[in-house]
Amino acid sequence: MQYVDAHGAHIPQIGLGTMTLKEDVCVQAVKAALETSYTHLDTAAFYGNEVEVGAGLRASGTSRDKVFICTKVRENNLLPENFNKSLDQSLKNLQLPFVDLLLIHWNNKDIPFSTSIAALCAAKKDGRAKHVGVANFTTKMLDEAWAVTTEPLVCNQIEMHPFINQDKVVAASKKHGMAVVAYCPIARGKVPGADALERIGAAHGKSAAQVSLRYLVQMGVCAIPRTATPAHLKANIDIFDFKLSDAEMTELKALNATNMRVVNPPHAPVWDTP
Numbered sequence: 001m002q003y004v005d006a007h008g009a010h011i012p013q014i015g016l017g018t019m020t021l022k023e024d025v026c027v028q029a030v031k032a033a034l035e036t037s038y039t040h041l042d043t044a045a046f047y048g049n050e051v052e053v054g055a056g057l058r059a060s061g062t063s064r065d066k067v068f069i070c071t072k073v074r075e076n077n078l079l080p081e082n083f084n085k086s087l088d089q090s091l092k093n094l095q096l097p098f099v100d101l102l103l104i105h106w107n108n109k110d111i112p113f114s115t116s117i118a119a120l121c122a123a124k125k126d127g128r129a130k131h132v133g134v135a136n137f138t139t140k141m142l143d144e145a146w147a148v149t150t151e152p153l154v155c156n157q158i159e160m161h162p163f164i165n166q167d168k169v170v171a172a173s174k175k176h177g178m179a180v181v182a183y184c185p186i187a188r189g190k191v192p193g194a195d196a197l198e199r200i201g202a203a204h205g206k207s208a209a210q211v212s213l214r215y216l217v218q219m220g221v222c223a224i225p226r227t228a229t230p231a232h233l234k235a236n237i238d239i240f241d242f243k244l245s246d247a248e249m250t251e252l253k254a255l256n257a258t259n260m261r262v263v264n265p266p267h268a269p270v271w272d273t274p
């Protein structure tokens with residue numbers, strides 16, 4: 001495993017995404033992941049599966065200090081009282097006293113950063129989160145959040161895969177010393193079958209999904225692919241034994257012009273343009 005270090009956080013570069021994984025499917029996926037050398041789990045209050053993520057962790061028998069666990073507070077819970085209730089419920093669901101990383105899942109434009117970021121920082125100060133960060137923040141939002149934060153924001157979790165150009169927000173995150181965590185790293189299933197990724201993968205004896213993950217890792221970001229398929233679970237972490245050439249990275253980077261954003265809900269911010 002490789003890691004990205006940011007403001008004292010040591011983040012495993014590949015983690016298991018768990019959105020949409022429910023009930024026993026989720027428990028088994030988390031258990032299998034931890035038994036397959038994963039050490040990073042990504043969940044959220046919104047996913048409704050923190051109970052199962054915690055159950056999978058315990059079923060695996062993995063010691064708590066070997067696993068990096070991230071959860072998130074939704075945009076409708078960013079006022080201090082709601083924020084605290086949401087986080088307390090997350091910890092109760094997970095049956096943990098703290099998470100390694102707590103994120104604001106989406107900003108709420110009606111709540112000033114001085115309020116939402118203060119609630120986030122309070123969770124770090126009182127020990128319910130080892131590290132804090134954000135998700136879906138634009139370059140402007142990062143600057144505004146950093147202007148008021150009292151704790152380092154260690155990561156910005158954003159959509160990233162070969163079909164989207166996130167250069168500006170990646171540069172802004174790195175300017176603040178933040179790790180970038182790529183969600184939808186397989187473009188929610190659109191990577192398998194894509195010509196260039198399949199061809200590059202064949203040259204390395206790897207799948208298109210593995211090429212997408214390797215591309216992200218070589219860009220210095222973390223990635224949290226989601227799968228409930230045992231073979232995919234193994235494949236998604238088996239990406240540290242090959243290297244994409246400069247020419248292959250350039251070809252994959254050129255696909256950014258596809259400009260395909262998979263996640264764009266009504267509460268999304270005005271995104272940075274390429």
Ligand SMILES: NC(=O)c1ccc[n+]([C@@H]2O[C@H](COP(=O)([O-])OP(=O)(O)OC[C@H]3O[C@@H](n4cnc5c(N)ncnc54)[C@H](OP(=O)(O)O)[C@@H]3O)[C@@H](O)[C@H]2O)c1
Binds near residue numbers: 016042192
């Ligand atoms: N912060 C946010 O706002 C935000 C937004 C979206 C997602 N996320 C996080 O990011 C995680 C990942 O994003 P995502 O779940 O939307 O999409 P994703 O990981 O890009 O794609 C998941 C899809 O890819 C398939 N897949 C996985 N590995 C594969 C492989 N090796 N070969 C072929 N197909 C494969 C999965 O099917 P199988 O199950 O059959 O493998 C599933 O259909 C989420 O689970 C969540 O934890 C965060």
